[in-house]
Amino acid sequence: MVEDNKEYSIEELKDRITDLEKQNNALSDQVEETILFNFISESFDSISNDKELIEALLEKISILKEIPVCYCIEIKSRSYKVISSYCAYDSGSNDCVEPVLKKEIIAQLQSQGVLKIKCDDVDPAVFKDKVKHKFEPYEIVLIHFHSHNVKNGVFVFVSDINNKEVFDDLFIFNQFVKIVTDKWERLGLILQLKKLNQSLERKVKARTTELTRLNNMLFQEIQTHQNTNHELNIERKKFHQLFQKANDAIYLWEIDGVASIKRCMEVNQAAIEMTGYSYDELMNMTPSDLMVKGMKGQLKPFLEKLEVNKTSKIEVIHQRKDGTTFPVEVNSHLFTLDDKKVILSIARNISEWKKIELDLIDAKEQAEESDRLKSSFLANMSHEIRTPLNAICGFTELIKEDNLEMSEVKDFADIILNNSSHLLNLINDLVDFSKIEAGYVKPTFMPVNISHLLRNLELNVQSLLYNFNKEHIKIIIDSAEELEEKLVLTDEVQLRQILSNLLNNSVKYTRKGSITLKTSIVKDQLQFIISDTGIGIPKKFHEKIFERFVQVKDKKTFSIPGTGLGLAICLNLAEMLNGEVKLLDSSIKGTSFSLTIPYYPSSK
Numbered sequence: 294m295v296e297d298n299k300e301y302s303i304e305e306l307k308d309r310i311t312d313l314e315k316q317n318n319a320l321s322d323q324v325e326e327t328i329l330f331n332f333i334s335e336s337f338d339s340i341s342n343d344k345e346l347i348e349a350l351l352e353k354i355s356i357l358k359e360i361p362v363c364y365c366i367e368i369k370s371r372s373y374k375v376i377s378s379y380c381a382y383d384s385g386s387n388d389c390v391e392p393v394l395k396k397e398i399i400a401q402l403q404s405q406g407v408l409k410i411k412c413d414d415v416d417p418a419v420f421k422d423k424v425k426h427k428f429e430p431y432e433i434v435l436i437h438f439h440s441h442n443v444k445n446g447v448f449v450f451v452s453d454i455n456n457k458e459v460f461d462d463l464f465i466f467n468q469f470v471k472i473v474t475d476k477w478e479r480l481g482l483i484l485q486l487k488k489l490n491q492s493l494e495r496k497v498k499a500r501t502t503e504l505t506r507l508n509n510m511l512f513q514e515i516q517t518h519q520n521t522n523h524e525l526n527i528e529r530k531k532f533h534q535l536f537q538k539a540n541d542a543i544y545l546w547e548i549d550g551v552a553s554i555k556r557c558m559e560v561n562q563a564a565i566e567m568t569g570y571s572y573d574e575l576m577n578m579t580p581s582d583l584m585v586k587g588m589k590g591q592l593k594p595f596l597e598k599l600e601v602n603k604t605s606k607i608e609v610i611h612q613r614k615d616g617t618t619f620p621v622e623v624n625s626h627l628f629t630l631d632d633k634k635v636i637l638s639i640a641r642n643i644s645e646w647k648k649i650e651l652d653l654i655d656a657k658e659q660a661e662e663s664d665r666l667k668s669s670f671l672a673n674m675s676h677e678i679r680t681p682l683n684a685i686c687g688f689t690e691l692i693k694e695d696n697l698e699m700s701e702v703k704d705f706a707d708i709i710l711n712n713s714s715h716l717l718n719l720i721n722d723l724v725d726f727s728k729i730e731a732g733y734v735k736p737t738f739m740p741v742n743i744s745h746l747l748r749n750l751e752l753n754v755q756s757l758l759y760n761f762n763k764e765h766i767k768i769i770i771d772s773a774e775e776l777e778e779k780l781v782l783t784d785e786v787q788l789r790q791i792l793s794n795l796l797n798n799s800v801k802y803t804r805k806g807s808i809t810l811k812t813s814i815v816k817d818q819l820q821f822i823i824s825d826t827g828i829g830i831p832k833k834f835h836e837k838i839f840e841r842f843v844q845v846k847d848k849k850t851f852s853i854p855g856t857g858l859g860l861a862i863c864l865n866l867a868e869m870l871n872g873e874v875k876l877l878d879s880s881i882k883g884t885s886f887s888l889t890i891p892y893y894p895s896s897k
C-alpha cells in the first residue's frame with residue numbers, strides 16, 4: 294500500500310509487499326484466533342454435552358486451520374479411548390480415524406506435554422482405508438492435557454501434505470487446548486459447584502425442614518411448658534391460699550435421721566396468730582420449743598411412732614410467746630419432699646372442744662346426780678308418805694275399838710292429826726315445787742304489814758314447837774323499829790312461804806336452844822336472818838343445799854321427815870321477789886340463813 298507520494302524502487306516495493314503479506318497473515322491469524330476463541334466461548338455457553346462440544350470445537354479448528362483430522366482421546370492405564378473426533382472427509386460416522394498410539398509415544402508425550410511427529414514415523418494403520426485416499430497425512434501434533442473430568446487426555450491434530458506449514462507455529466493449537474481445558478476445567482468446576490450447590494441446597498432444605506420441624510416441636514414444647522407453668526402457677530397460688538387461709542396452724546419440719554427435727558421449713562399465718570411468734574421466730578424453732586415443759590418428753594416417742602406409721606395424732610399443750618397455754622391436737626404425716634424427709638403437722642386449737650367436753654362431763658355428772666337424787670327422792674317419798682299413812686290407818690283402826698279409854702282415844706286422834714298434817718305438808722311441798730317448776734306461780738305485789746306477818750309467823754313456830762314437843766326452844770323475833778307497822782310492797786304469800794320453810798327447818802333440826810328471826814333494813818334492802826342453835830349442816834353440803842332433793846342423811850337426821858324441796862322452793866320464790874336467799878353460816882353450833890328482798894315501803 295502506497296502511503297504517500299514518495300518514489301519506491303521495485304525492490305523496495307517487493308519488500309514492502311512481503312511485509313504487508315506478513316502483516317496480512319499475522320492479522321489473518323489473529324482473526325482466526327479471535328474467531329476460534331469466540332467460538333469456543335460461545336460453544337461452552339451453549340452446548341452442555343461434552344462429546345458434542347468437543348466435536349464442534351474440533352470441527353471449528355479443523356476448518357480454520359485446514360487440518361483434515363483431529364480428535365480427543367483419554368489415556369487409561371493400559372489403553373485409551375476416543376472421547377470425540379472430527380474428520381473433514383467423514384460422512385458423519387466418526388470412525389474415519391482409528392488412532393493407534395504406541396506406548397512409547399504416550400510416555401514421551403506425558404513427559405514432554407507436546408509432541409510433533411512426522412507421519413512417516415507413525416504406523417500407517419493409524420488411518421482407515423476409506424479415508425486414506427482422500428488426504429495425505431503429513432504431520433501429527435499431540436498435545437497432552439489434564440482436566441478435572443479427563444485426567445489424562447490428548448488432543449491429536451493431523452495435517453495434510455498440502456498444508457505442511459500448519460504446525461510450524463503451534464501457538465494456536467496450544468492456546469486451543471489450553472482454553473478448552475481451562476474452560477472445561479471451569480465448566481467442571483462450575484458443574485461441581487452446581488452439584489455442590491444443589492447438594493448444599495438440598496442439605497439446606499433438608500436442614501431447614503428439620504429445623505422448622507424442630508422449631509415447631511420446640512414451639513410446642515415451649516407452649517406446653519408455658520401452659521404447664523401457668524397451671525403450676527394456678528396450683529401454687531391455690532395451695533398457697535389453702536395453706537395461708539387454713540384455720541389450723543400448719544408446720545413443715547425437715548427431719549434429720551430418726552426422731553430428730555432439723556429445722557422448720559414453712560409455717561402458715563394461723564401458726565403465727567395461734568402462737569404469737571413472728572414468722573422468723575417460728576422458722577428458727579422446733580416442735581419442742583412450742584410445747585410446755587412437762588410435755589417435751591412426749592416428742593421423741595411420737596416421732597418414733599410417726600417413723601413407723603407415717604401418720605400420727607397427738608394431743609399436747611402449746612405455749613404462746615406471752616406464756617399462756619392452750620391445748621392442741623396435732624395431726625402429722627411423714628413423707629419425702631425433694632429427697633428430704635419432712636413432717637407436715639397440722640395443729641388445731643382444741644380449747645373450745647375441751648371446754649365443751651368438760652361441760653358435757655359436768656352435765657353428765659349433774660344428770661347422774663339428778664337421777665340419783667330423784668331415785669333417792671322416790672325411795673324417800675314412798676317412805677315419807679307410807680309412814681304417816683300407816684300411822685293414820687293404824688290408829689284409825691285402833692280408835693274404832695269399843696273398850697278404849699277417853700284419854701287413849703284423844704292420844705290416837707292426836708297421832709292421826711299430826712301424821713295427817715305431816716302428810717299435808719309433804720303434799721303441799723311437792724305441789725308447790727311442781728307449780729313453781731312449771732311456771733304457774735307468779736308474784737302479786739301488794740302492801741304487806743311486816744309486823745303483822747312476823748307475829749303470825751311467831752305463832753306458827755310456837756304451834757309447831759308444841760307439835761314437835763320442843764316447847765323448851767326459845768323463839769326470838771327481833772324487828773327493826775323503823776319497820777314497826779310499816780307496809781312493804783311485796784308478795785305476802787311467797788314471802789310467808791320462804792320464811793315459814795326456813796323457820797320450819799330450824800324447828801325440825803334444832804333440839805334445844807333458840808330460834809331467832811331478825812328483820813332489818815340494809816341499804817334499801819329488807820333483810821331477814823333466820824338462825825338456830827340446831828344440828829348444823831356439814832360443810833360439804835353448803836354449796837348444794839339449795840338444789841332440789843338434796844338432804845343431809847346421817848344418823849342425826851335419819852328420823853327427821855323432809856322432802857329435800859323446802860330450800861329449792863325458797864330459792865325460786867326469792868328470785869321471784871327479786872331477792873336472794875343464802876346460807877350465811879352453819880356449824881355444829883347452829884345454822885343461819887338470810888333472805889334479802891327489795892325494800893319498797895308503801896303508804897297503804
Ligand code: ADP
Nearest residue numbers: 798799802829844845855856857858859860884
Ligand atoms: P327437807 O324437807 O329435807 O328439810 P329442805 O330443802 O328444806 O328439805 O332442806 C334440805 C336439807 O338441808 C335438810 O334435809 C337438812 O339436812 C338441811 N337443813 C335445812 N335447814 C337446816 C337447818 N336449819 N339446820 C340443819 N339442817 C338444815
